[in-house]
Amino acid sequence: MTSAVFFSFITSLFICMALIPPLQMNAGRWSFMDLPGERKVHSNPIPRIGGIAFGFSALLSIFFWVPQDPVIPSVLVSASILLGFGIWDDRANLNYRTKLLGQLLAVLVVIVFGHIRFEQIPFFYEEEAPLWVTVLLTVVFLVGSSNAVNLSDGLDGLAGGLAFLSFAGIAYLAYLSHDITVLVLAAGFLGGLLGFLRYNTYPARIFMGDAGSQLLGFSMGILVLLMSDPARNPFPVSVSFLLLGLPFLDTIAVMGQRLAKGRSPFIGDRNHVHHKLLALGLSHYEAVIVIYGIQAVMVGLAYLLRWQSDPLICTMYGAFATAMFALFVATERRRIPSSVSSSGRVLSDTKLARAGLWLSEMAPRFLAVVVPLFLVANVFLPGHVPTDVGFAAISLFVVVMAGPWFMPQYRSHFVRGGLYVGSAFLMYMGEQSGIPEIWPIYVTQNTLLALIAILVLLSMRFSRGNRFQTTPLDYLMVFFALIVPLLPEMRADMPTLSILAAKLIVLYFSFELLLHTFTDRVNQLGLVSLWILLGLGVRAWL
Secondary structure, three states, X not given: OHHHHHHHHHHHHHHHHHHHHHHHHHOOOOOOEEOOOOOOOOOOOEEOOHHHHHHHHXXXXXXXXXXXXXOHXXXXXXXXXXXXXXXXHHHHOOOHHHHHHHHHHHHHHHHHOOOOOOOOOOOOOOOOOOHHHHHHHHHHHHHHHHHHHHHHOOOOOHXXXXXXXXXXXXXXXXXXXXXXXHHHHHHHHHHHHHHHHHHHOOOOOOOOHHHHHHHHHHHHHHHHHHHOOOOOOOOOOOHHHHHHOHHHHHHHHHHHHHHHOOOOOOOOOOOOHHHHHHHOOOOHHHHHHHHHHHHHHHHHHHHHOOOOOHHXXXXXXXXXXXXXXXXXXXXXXXXXXXXXXXXXOOXXXXXXXXXXXXXXXXXXXXXXXXXXHHHHHHOOOOOOOOHHHHHHHHHHHHHHHHHHHHOHHHHHHHHHHHHHHHXXXXXHHHHHOOHHHOHHHHHHHHHHHHHHHHHHHHHHHOOOOOOOOOOHHHHHHHHHHHHHXXXXXXXXXXXXXXXXXXXXXXXXXXXXXHHHHOHHHHHHHHHHHHHHHHHHHHHOOO
């Protein structure tokens, strides 16, 4: 189970990162550009190809790694239909009737051929609901979830980060209920989203477009329906609304507000949660962090209330929604002035300023030595490398080596992909091959990782100017690094994933910092990635 989940995630991550540069380069020629507008926060045209990249990568990864299950063909076909309509929409700006047609086609495929629908209705467990009622509710629910993420996609990194949190919550509940199909499906989307968010957090270089937002909402809806199927999982239906989180709640509230004012619920305005936070004086960056926090609380409630009754869950959901929107209304009436100083933070103590200046220069330099040595040494650690990992490593070796020759302007992207995937293979093989039982090696490895983490923190803390800046995605990854090892009910075959997550996040931060700080040393880092991939490929046949 661990292997299927890991490879679903890592395959999707790599394919997404490989697709983004060529798609970004050709977005203008193919008319996939998002132009500035009245309700948009960007002032320059930005490629909206992210949904194509992570959608294709997630579906392809799932196709290769998901176990046999009767629902999979209908899920993949319906998701492909929605992705196709979304791509068409991003290029031609379809009217809402054509969009709705695509959504209904996708929904009908999963209902008719996959038999995915509400098997139970909250508060009515004693008697079986008529088929037409469950089908109608399923259609409304899936169309609503498809549009919910789309409507929340108003700030850089917002929709992708919210979906990432929802898929993570779904994956954990699927893990607790031993539902490997849902777990691998969620892992595929998590990998694709992680690759996309690196380019989408503020300031965004690409957007997901309708292709991505509709696919995310639809897929989240499908997975929560599978999670609430009593034949597969023991969770109540009402948990679904908490797992979908803020996008679903925001959509209901905004449409209700439009109807109350006698307006069409489908005509856009600036009444979404992110608009309210910006109106309160929060920066783009701060608004995204706050919304991430709200979404994390809602997904956390889904876990805490997973065994509770529908009345209790719905009461908590209603109370949470009422409190949140009452707070927004109250604070909107009483605008809070921003207290951020334009001059920024100044170190008044001369010695501390000198120490900060020294650390801003030396910490990255130490990091540039420790990280390559750590990775190179890990290639020699004992353990068996499976043949499929060897093939994947050699294939990626060829891509990383040949890619810069054909697209030299994207050299750093190829190097980044090689470092990300190669280090993931290294750490995963290490945890699986018994290195934790070889105490001297394990202690040395973890000590070096702790040193890397300290150097990364020092570099980020004392970085000068714009040499390296944290993004909402960075905070999201730190959150997962801290929370995953603390999750309860982890079975004996899964603790390696929590340790692996923490190690990889430390390494990924170090890669980003080195690539930002030493832009003239991309070739050296590329050699490190090639060494890792070649070493893994050779070890697979030794």
